[in-house]
Amino acid sequence: MARFSFDLTATDGSARTGVITTPRGQIRTPAFMPVGTAATVKAMMPESVAATGADILLGNTYHLMLRPTAERIDRLGGLHRFMNWDKPILTDSGGFQVMSLAGLRKLTEKGVTFKSHIDGSKHELTPERSMEIQRLLGSDIVMCFDECPALPAERDRIAESMQLSMRWAKRSRDAFGDRPGHALFGIQQGGLEEDLRAESADALIDIGFDGYAVGGLAVGEGQEAMFACLDYAPAQLPEDKPRYLMGVGKPDDIVGAVARGIDMMDCVLPSRSGRTGQVFTRHGVLNIKNARHMDDPRPLDEACACPACRNYSRAYLHHVFRSQEIISSMLLTWHNLQYYQDLMADMRGAIAAGTFADWQRDFHSAREHGDIDPI
Amino acid sequence: MARFSFDLTATDGSARTGVITTPRGQIRTPAFMPVGTAATVKAMMPESVAATGADILLGNTYHLMLRPTAERIDRLGGLHRFMNWDKPILTDSGGFQVMSLAGLRKLTEKGVTFKSHIDGSKHELTPERSMEIQRLLGSDIVMCFDECPALPAERDRIAESMQLSMRWAKRSRDAFGDRPGHALFGIQQGGLEEDLRAESADALIDIGFDGYAVGGLAVGEGQEAMFACLDYAPAQLPEDKPRYLMGVGKPDDIVGAVARGIDMMDCVLPSRSGRTGQVFTRHGVLNIKNARHMDDPRPLDEACACPACRNYSRAYLHHVFRSQEIISSMLLTWHNLQYYQDLMADMRGAIAAGTFADWQRDFHSAREHGDIDPI
Numbered sequence: 001m002a003r004f005s006f007d008l009t010a011t012d013g014s015a016r017t018g019v020i021t022t023p024r025g026q027i028r029t030p031a032f033m034p035v036g037t038a039a040t041v042k043a044m045m046p047e048s049v050a051a052t053g054a055d056i057l058l059g060n061t062y063h064l065m066l067r068p069t070a071e072r073i074d075r076l077g078g079l080h081r082f083m084n085w086d087k088p089i090l091t092d093s094g095g096f097q098v099m100s101l102a103g104l105r106k107l108t109e110k111g112v113t114f115k116s117h118i119d120g121s122k123h124e125l126t127p128e129r130s131m132e133i134q135r136l137l138g139s140d141i142v143m144c145f146d147e148c149p150a151l152p153a154e155r156d157r158i159a160e161s162m163q164l165s166m167r168w169a170k171r172s173r174d175a176f177g178d179r180p181g182h183a184l185f186g187i188q189q190g191g192l193e194e195d196l197r198a199e200s201a202d203a204l205i206d207i208g209f210d211g212y213a214v215g216g217l218a219v220g221e222g223q224e225a226m227f228a229c230l231d232y233a234p235a236q237l238p239e240d241k242p243r244y245l246m247g248v249g250k251p252d253d254i255v256g257a258v259a260r261g262i263d264m265m266d267c268v269l270p271s272r273s274g275r276t277g278q279v280f281t282r283h284g285v286l287n288i289k290n291a292r293h294m295d296d297p298r299p300l301d302e303a304c305a306c307p308a309c310r311n312y313s314r315a316y317l318h319h320v321f322r323s324q325e326i327i328s329s330m331l332l333t334w335h336n337l338q339y340y341q342d343l344m345a346d347m348r349g350a351i352a353a354g355t356f357a358d359w360q361r362d363f364h365s366a367r368e369h370g371d372i373d374p375i
Numbered sequence: 376m377a378r379f380s381f382d383l384t385a386t387d388g389s390a391r392t393g394v395i396t397t398p399r400g401q402i403r404t405p406a407f408m409p410v411g412t413a414a415t416v417k418a419m420m421p422e423s424v425a426a427t428g429a430d431i432l433l434g435n436t437y438h439l440m441l442r443p444t445a446e447r448i449d450r451l452g453g454l455h456r457f458m459n460w461d462k463p464i465l466t467d468s469g470g471f472q473v474m475s476l477a478g479l480r481k482l483t484e485k486g487v488t489f490k491s492h493i494d495g496s497k498h499e500l501t502p503e504r505s506m507e508i509q510r511l512l513g514s515d516i517v518m519c520f521d522e523c524p525a526l527p528a529e530r531d532r533i534a535e536s537m538q539l540s541m542r543w544a545k546r547s548r549d550a551f552g553d554r555p556g557h558a559l560f561g562i563q564q565g566g567l568e569e570d571l572r573a574e575s576a577d578a579l580i581d582i583g584f585d586g587y588a589v590g591g592l593a594v595g596e597g598q599e600a601m602f603a604c605l606d607y608a609p610a611q612l613p614e615d616k617p618r619y620l621m622g623v624g625k626p627d628d629i630v631g632a633v634a635r636g637i638d639m640m641d642c643v644l645p646s647r648s649g650r651t652g653q654v655f656t657r658h659g660v661l662n663i664k665n666a667r668h669m670d671d672p673r674p675l676d677e678a679c680a681c682p683a684c685r686n687y688s689r690a691y692l693h694h695v696f697r698s699q700e701i702i703s704s705m706l707l708t709w710h711n712l713q714y715y716q717d718l719m720a721d722m723r724g725a726i727a728a729g730t731f732a733d734w735q736r737d738f739h740s741a742r743e744h745g746d747i748d749p750i
C-alpha cells in the first residue's frame with residue numbers, strides 16, 4: 001500500500017503547489033474539499049463532484065456518529081463504499097460541530113459530553129473516541145480532536161483552550177497509532193495571538209504529524225484579522241507537510257490564504273449557496289432569484305463548462321429556483337463547486353508558472369465590475 | 376421535416392407494440408411518459424431521464440402558462456431548449472389541472488376562467504388559448520382542450536360534459552391548424568358509460584386526429600372499473616393511431632392497460648413516490664424509511680441497472696431519506712423511472728415475441744411474494 005506523502009512541485013512567493021499521494025489517489029494542492037456532511041455532498045451525485053475536479057471530500061464526524069453511526073458505516077464497508085466515493089476522504093474530529101450544533105455541552109479534561117441536535121440522545125467525544133470513529137469511517141486523513149473557542153475571546157481563555165487542544169493532540173496521536181496509508185493532521189490553535197500560535201505549532205511539531213491545520217480561524221474574526229494571522233501562522237508549521245486552513249471560505253478568502261502558504265481548504269459555502277440561489281462567477285456573486293434574470297437567455301458564466309452553464313439560461317435557473325424545484329439546487333450547487341475547483345486549478349497553474357501575483361491582480365480585477373450588465 | 380406517423384410492428388391479443396415517428400425522434404410504444412410539470416422532471420437531470428429509456432416527456436400547460444408563462448418560454452426558444460430536452464414533448468391542455476388545482480373556476484361554453492393557485496391572478500383557458508399556449512411551448516404532441524368530470528358522476532352530467540368536450544375538440548382542431556411534424560390528439564370522454572364512450576369516439580373520428588386519448592379515467596373509479604371501461608374503449612378508437620391513457624398509473628394499472636390495447640401513458644407516481652420514499656421493484660412496493668432497511672447492504676433490486684441499485688445499499692438510501700438529503704429524491708426517482716421504463720421495454724419485447732400472456736403471469740407472480748426477506 002502506498003504511503004501518505006506530500007511533494008511540493010513549485011512555490012511562488014509564499015504560495016505553493018504540489019501533490020499529496022494517498023492509497024486512494026492523488027490530491028492536487030492547493031486543494032478545495034467539498035463538504036459531504038451526512039455522507040453526501042448535498043444535491044450532488046458523487047460522480048458529479050468528481051467531475052468538477054475535486055480530488056478529496058470532507059466528511060463530518062459529528063453528523064455521522066449520530067446518524068447513521070460510525071459502527072453502522074463500518075459494518076457496511078466504510079464511508080467510501082457507503083457513499084460511493086472512492087477517492088480520499090478527510091474527516092474532521094467532531095470537536096468544532098459539537099460546539100456549534102449540539103445542545104447541553106460539558107467540557108472536561110477528558111473530552112466533551114453533549115446532547116444530539118437530532119434526538120437529544122447523550123454522547124461523549126474524547127480524543128480516543130474521535131480517533132476510533134474516524135477509523136471506523138475509514139477516513140484517509142484524520143483530524144486531531146481539539147477545542148476551538150469562538151472569537152473574539154480573552155487571551156487567557158485562548159491560551160488555556162490551545163493548551164488543552166495540545167494535550168488532546170498528543171492523546172489523538174497515541175490513539176491513532178500506526179496506520180500505513182492513513183494520515184493524522186494536528187491542528188494549530190492560539191486565536192489571533194502570534195506567540196500562542198507559535199507555542200501551539202511547536203507543541204504539534206514535537207508530537208509529529210503528517211500534516212498541520214490552521215484551526216480556530218473563520219470563526220467571526222473577519223477577513224482582515226484572518227489574513228493578518230495567516231501572514232505568520234503557516235510559516236510556523238513545517239514546510240514539507242500540507243497546511244490545511246479549516247472552514248474557509250469565500251473565493252477571495254481562499255485566494256488570500258493560498259497566497260499566504262495554505263495548501264488545503266474546505267467550506268460548505270459553494271454547496272449551501274447553491275441551495276439558496278447565490279452563485280459564484282469570475283465576476284463575483286449573483287443571486288439567481290433576482291427579477292433581472294427572468295428573461296435572460298445567457299448562461300451564468302459563458303466561460304464555465306458545468307452543466308448549468310452549458311445547457312441552461314439564467315431565465316431557466318431563475319424559473320426553477322422560484323418554483324422551488326430540486327433541479328435548481330442540483331444545477332447551482334454543481335456550478336458553484338465547478339467554480340471553486342476551476343479557481344483552484346487556475347491557482348495551481350499560476351503558481352507553477354510563477355505568475356501568481358499577476359493572476360491575483362486579474363482575479364480581483366474581474367470581480368470589480370460585478371455581474372455582467374442586464375440585457 | 377419528417378411527418379408525424381405511427382407504425383404498429385406487432386400485436387399479441389389486444390396488446391400492441393410499435394413506433395411513433397416525430398421530427399424530434401422515435402417513441403417506442405407502449406411508452407411511459409415521465410411528467411415534467413414545471414419544465415423539470417422533479418429531482419432529475421434531463422439526460423438522466425433519457426438514460427432510463429424515456430423517449431418522450433409530458434409537460435403541463437396549466438403550470439407553465441402561470442410560471443414562467445408560455446410567452447416567456449417562446450421568447451427563450453421553446454420548452455425543449457428551455458429545459459434542455461431535445462426529444463419529443465407531449466403537453467396536456469391544462470383543462471384537467473384547472474379543475475384539480477386552480478381556485479374559483481367558472482365554466483362556460485367558451486372555456487374556463489380561474490384563479491392561479493400560485494398568486495391568485497385571474498386567467499382564461501379556451502380551446503383556442505390552449506392551442507396557442509401549446510404552440511408557444513413548442514409541444515410535439517398537443518392535446519385537445521377538454522373538460523373532465525370527477526367520478527362517480529350522474530350520467531347526464533357525464534353526457535353533457537362529454538358533448539361540451541367534443542365541441543371543444545372541434546374548436547381545438549380548427550385552432551391547431553396545419554402544423555407539419557406536430558400532432559394533435561383528441562380525447563375520448565364518457566365516463567364509464569359504453570354508449571357515451573362510443574358517441575365520443577365517433578365524434579372525434581369524425582373530426583380526425585393524429586392520435587386518441589382515453590380521458591376521464593384514473594379519477595377515482597378504481598382499477599376494476601377502469602379495466603372494465605378499457606375492455607371496450609380502446610377498440611372504439613382507430614386501430615392505426617396511437618391510443619393514450621391519461622394519468623395512469625401504478626405498474627399493474629399500466630400492464631392491464633397495455634393488455635387492453637393502450638400505447639401511451641403518463642403518471643407522476645414514479646417521480647412523486649421517489650420523493651416520499653416509496654420504491655417500485657419487480658417484487659412490488661417497498662418503503663425505504665422502514666427500519667428493516669437500516670442495516671441492509673443489498674440494493675433495492677439486484678436486477679436493476681440504475682445508479683441507486685448499482686452503487687448504493689438500502690442502508691444508504693434509508694440513511695439519506697431519513698436525513699432528508701436531496702440525493703434521496705434524486706436516487707429514488709431515478710430508480711422508479713428506470714423501473715417504469717424497464718417495465719415498458721419488457722412489455723414491448725413480450726408483445727413482439729408473442730409471449731405477452733406468459734409475461735403477464737410472471738409479472739404478477741413476481742409481485743405476489745412482496746419485497747425480498749429481511750436479512
